[in-house]
Amino acid sequence: MLASQPLNACSLIACAALRVSAFTVIFSGLTAMGSSLDNPLGDDPSDLPGVSYSTFIKDGCEAWYAGVDRAVAGAWWEGLGVRHSQSKARRGTGKDYEA
């Protein structure tokens, strides 16, 4: 029998230990992944970085505001003209096009 030889016996034991180890790591890893992904809005390292996303949203909002404000303040695209009388009549106050 192969296992009767000392070298083969050691190899068999090593393979069995490796198998138990691999199964344990894979099983633990899969359950840990499922547990970690269970609530993506929670406090695990793999969860979504909400504070950073919040900063990105805030930066985006302020970028839109700043972009339009620069265009208005700089009086860009003057060649397009502004229809003051029609905008006032249609919108009542006409504040938006007077600036």
Added chain:
Amino acid sequence: MARSSLLGTAPVPHADEGSECGLTNNERKGFGFPAETVDDYATGVVLQAGYRSELSFQQPKVLSYDPVKLFSPFGPWRALCSPKTRRATVFSAAGLAWKHFSFFTIALVAGGSVGPLANQEAEDALENLNTIIAGGLFFLLGPFVGTACARMWSVRTSGVGALWGTVLNLSVLAAAWFHTGSVADRSARDLIKRLGLASHALLYKEARGEDNLDDLVHAGLLLPEEAQALAPLPSKGQVVWSWLTHFWARVLSGELDVTPVPHAATLQPMIMQKCLNGQDAIGTALTFANAVRAHLVGGLPLRSSADVVGTSAASNPIPTCTCSPSSRRSRFSSTPWPRESTLGGTSTTRTGMA
């Protein structure tokens, strides 16, 4: 050194100043404050810095990584050796070493005691049993993890991503329409940004079971009266979207002093749909969050539902909000529209709101 809030306008009390809530510098790192990042140059991983929230420590979260570095020949070993990056792997799972030791001990004792007595046929039977168990185990766990990944991605795209996109869409419309620089226009822009960020923060807080809104008040994302109104209500993030929907309805009907929206009647369905998308995104995210584990074991769904009911009944009615003392009698009737005075509006409308 005191940190300014994300919006830059809200008063941020310093712990040394004896503020009402006594926030420490560490507590000024949550929602409403600029995010700090931690770079792990060895692995190319960038993490959002950790901070302590109401109920737990929010561990550093992975923002991005460099695939070239991480999947280089020594990348995985560098990741395992780096304390920063290892926390984002399964090797940081609690009790992993103890579980391994337990399994090895059981296998060693069983093999040592039964092995010498087993003949060839018993060994073959054990081998077959081992193969069947291993195959069955991964047959069950594979779909479970696949479902978990799919639901996480749904939360990311249909929940948080949709909310993110809706806030930015409404902001770009506000940027285009409310551009005169008047007080009302600036207030309207700020309101859309502030409430959008507040709904985003409330989504996370609700998913984590956090009821205290003091941090959002101190960060300037919520006014004290808003926090007071939200405190006893469920689905706080979606309530914020009802405020935003109400705000846009008043803008489109010409009740406020902001720059009139051109073709308001035509655009109203589109704006209202955007608001509903924001509210819907929060509902989608909260539906998927915390819903995966119930499918692992058949007996869990009923029990987890009962737990949820019991938990909400026990903790939701009287949340603590030391910065905004509640007044149940006049909570709804006395809640003013946020910064209404700066948005203007007709006297009839203000009377109606009150």
